[in-house]
Amino acid sequence: MPEPRRNFIFWIFGGGFIGSLISFLYPVVRFLNPPAVAEASVNEVTDGKVQDLAPNSGKIIKFGTQPVLLIRVAQAEWRAFSAVCTHLGCIVQYDSARRIIWCACHNGQYDLNGKVISGPPPAPLTEYTVHLRDDQVVISRT
Amino acid sequence: MHPIEPRDRGKAVAAWFQDRLAWDSVREFIAHKTVPVHSGTIWYAFGGITLFLFVIQVITGILLLVYYRPTPAEAYESVQFIMTRVAFGWLIRSIHSWSANLMILSAFVHMFSVAFLHAYRKPRELVWLSGVVLLALALAFGFSGYLLPWNTISFFATKVGTDMVTFVPWIGTTLGRYVRGGDAVGGATLTRFFGFHVAVLPALTSLFLLFHLGLIQKFGISTPPWVKKRARADAAKPAEMPFFPDFFLHELMVWYGTLGLLGVLAAVFPWELGDKANAFASAPAGIRPEWYFLAPFYTLKLIPGHVLGIEGETAGLLGFGLLAVWWAALPFWGARPDGTVRSKLVTGAAVAFLAYLSTFSLLGYLR
């Protein structure tokens, strides 16, 4: 019986074909739709408003996959360094009393240029550049 | 006006196009194209698979182009962006990477099947030569594309690969600078490789593909000598099947199967991204190139520092060059001028070559 069988094959092939086309085209169409975060940028991280950090204080922010210590040394002076201590990898912090960068693990101390002033760390902290854009704080690689 | 029957409407449309495209000759040609039927028919599919995978590469490559950025500062991050933030970016990228490997594998299978089926003989010598060029272009695609994610493994693999280029006698250093865009692998290399990968190589490949496919259409699919001999002995024509729709339907099935395979590979064995390249870090231990370069890589490892007064690497490169020329010249030493093939010689040589490539690739992978 050619006719019913033909319809059957037609539906199998046609349905499968259309279905597979949809399963190919659906990801492509969604791929081309720009995602919410429009750009891949980890050359630069915007931390927030200038007012968020008081003078003579610091905080840890994420720069891509690395932690960075952002320090507002004075009203208009900002510094940023890699927050990973060069001794054994602990996360450093800003000591506002002594105005140094301090590692709590083994008392490593760095000055505000990232240079080691005391303790076990063998190398200085990598520095990052801080710019102010309007009232946004922007940290980028040097 | 009486309503036009559906069938008549179809004919009217076809006639409209025929008047403007003159494509009846094409339809005639396709209707009469045949494919030989014998025990080795299945191997005829691999040329089509390679072509199909190339088309997949072009499509996924263009999609990736929408988000990829070819500078050292952004390349890795843009690929990570594609993998994590773009909808189905992981799928497109993994398909592109897997399809690249499958395409090269399929090209090798196709090439060796042509050798074993002796399809290179007169009048198809130029088809073979253009095929060898296409294989070289595919390997160049693989090598240039490998660097683009700018991760540790691709950076160092490119470094090792481009260092090899400098061992070509006399022009080695200049050649190295041309390939790398400088004296070391860096941003200039990335820009250059990107240009090769998305513009130069596709253009060249299209040209050679048109040539390759055009000649195949002209001369048809080759029938192996022993099939022809047997047919002559039976006083009959060698068995054939129509290309359209029979063989084409089989090809469509194979292509669909390949698509399914790509989907499984992309979803279950996604392609890794690794860490961003750091030029100042030391090369990770056990760095090695992708599988299709493993055989020459391992061979070079085995060659001693100096051979007959020339440097080991140079000797190795010369060896590979001679091997490539020898293999490309297969139609000339593998067949006699009258069109008869030196079957045993070619089969033996092809088995030896295949054995060398497989063994050394495996050894390069294990060691």
Added chain:
Amino acid sequence: MKYTFLLLLAALPLPAKDSCLECHSQLEGDFQAPALAFRKSVHLQHGFTCADCHGGDPNADDPQAAMSKAHGFIGVPPRTAIPKLCARCHSDPNIMRKYNPSERVDQYAEYQTSVHGQRLAKGDTAVAACTDCHGVHDIRAVRDPLSPVYPLNLPATCAHCHANAAHMAPYKIPTDQYANYLKSVHWAELSKRGDLSAPTCATCHGNHGAKPPAVASVAAVCGTCHVFEEQLFDKSPHAPVFSAMSTGACVVCHSNHAILKTSDQMLGGQNAVCRQCHETDSAGGQTAARMAGLIQDLQNRIVAANDLLEKARSSGMEVSEAILRQTDARQSLVKARANVHAFAVAEVNTPIQQGLAIATEDYRAGQAAMKERNVRRAGLAVSLVAILVTMAGLWLIIRRLHRSRA
């Protein structure tokens, strides 16, 4: 003879004439050894001669003249005179400034306060003087890796006497310090990781003013690097109690030389150090158990999150942000372990809760990633079904084609 010496003089790269070196280099055995050793000396590099320590006339080739008392020759100085001999230059800033302006000049003064110095002054020649640690004729700079007082070599140098039971017998102090130190985490850091800032004998005992730290100052000495632990300990209930004990402070739980890598077992295991004093059901024992429990909880939560995130990552899912956040959780764990030294549950609990919050969030991120992975596989299954149906349809068409032809 004389002309041979002159020829030798022409060949040798000596800045000034040193007949002692020339002559003794030609001799044998114990007479030759000092001359050969002196060639590697930092003193020779700076242009000093044998006579600068031993006296005599380095310009005279005649042995009698070279080694005459008239020219100040003192021969081999007695051990008790060695420190003062070295101090003649090394305590004089005017001399040292010519060679290394930033080098200290108080070594002799420190030495006189040390056990070694005090005993030597009383005539005990078995104790260490300058040459016992720094070498005699082949004295190298401290930063030279071949120097016996280079950090990696220093413990072995001290052990030369301090691990020798026969030598130390009259002093009635233990000789197991070196053996214990080799088991310590400080030695492991120094020898295996190459961390030259790790403490050696001199770091805690002083080098020239070597004396064991007083019991009361042990915490302060350890606290030069382990600042947090010392600050917490000083405010803790253990501080007054431990200072009344013979060993003092940190040593009670951590030992003095065999300072092993700390582990949570020290707090909550079968051989927990707390059990040395506290019964399990006492207040102290319960505090220890509670602290150990909290730390174990966080440790477990972190490990669980790590495992799940690694599983997600190796399935191809993007979880780098969560993996990075795990360092914060680990930081909390480190802080909690340091806070154990306050010996109060509340102090340990604060960082633990912070860490638990982070680890829980990361675990949830891992679960979300695995869910997404399953969604992807479901999507793959859907497309595979469509593909297989299409292939089946194609096969049916092919079959029908062959049938209609046959």
